[in-house]
Amino acid sequence: MPTSSFLPIKCVLFDLDGTLLDTAADLLAALNAVLHSEGREPYTLAQVRHTVSHGSLGMLELAFGLAQTAVEITRRRAVFLDYYQAHISTHSRLFETMPAVLAALEAARIPWGIVTNKPEYLTFPLLANLKLDTRAGCVIGGDTLAVAKPHPQPLLLGATRCGVAPQQCLYVGDAERDIVAGRDAGMTTLIAEWGYLNANNEHHHWPADGSIANPTDILAWLH
Structure with a gap:
């Protein structure tokens, strides 16, 4: 759970594959x-x-x-x-309970966005097919910049496009590069335990602020 040392979260950024979408x-x-x-x-x-x-x-x-x-x-x-x-969106869907999380963020007027290492030519059609492209406050692909995660710059660009300071962003991901990038960008970071984590539980050693088992757990970090 968050502690009083965290700034109020005003934006939630997601990794794509294994965090926002089950692809x-x-x-x-x-x-x-x-x-x-x-x-x-x-x-x-x-x-x-x-x-x-x-x-x-x-x-x-x-x-x-x-x-x-x-x-x-x-x-x-x-x-x-x-x-x-x-065949990019034949079976891909939001993870279970993620629709409710996105709806809650939108109802609270908290922007959410996507920062992924998936290239833009695959990311944008996938999101368009799932009707998520117009809902996201930002979509940063793996080739949007000259660098990709674990470099923090894509996350910093995502915060800028959502109009929120990095220190008031929450980044959720299922890979170590996500957590490292979020930490180096000055964001609060959460490990998505429902994602494509390595079977040997290496994620327990990642430098995250928290680890959550269900997308709805994100909402507890917004206060």
């Missing part, structure tokens, strides 16, 4: 498209869930190991991203 099934489908193209057996959601936050390269490493050549990685990643772009 694992669509990313799994893209990986399985690559595997199918090479005559390999498909993976299950349970096999890839803890790797989703590492993006296409992390998922390809999981499936094909570290011995891939540069040519193989380039070819496989192209198949992965082409498939994913064409």
Whole structure:
């Protein structure tokens, strides 16, 4: 729970995959498209869930190991991203109870936004398909700036676009880079335990201000 040392929160910023949206099934489908193209057996959601936050390269490493050549990685990643772009929102949805959280923020006139390492060409269509693009106070992609998380600059830009000082922003994420970026930006940080966390519980050692099990727990940090 927050302590009296925290400034009042006037803006909530979210990581995208594994925090705001459950995108694992669509990313799994893209990986399985690559595997199918090479005559390999498909993976299950349970096999890839803890790797989703590492993006296409992390998922390809999981499936094909570290011995891939540069040519193989380039070819496989192209198949992965082409498939994913064409099926980007087939199964992706807000995490359970997240709709209520966003509605509560909007009712309280607290802006919320997205700071992700997902590139803009994938982020914007995904949000548009889910009708979230016009609701977010800011959308910062992994290539909006020359740097991405764990660098704090994307979060600082998000705060600026929402018109709120970084010290009055809350950043919620499910990867260590999220917590490091939020801390270095001077924001309050929360670990999203419902996200794509590593199975070995490394998140217990991340430098976060708190760790929450359900999106609705965010609301307790707004006072």
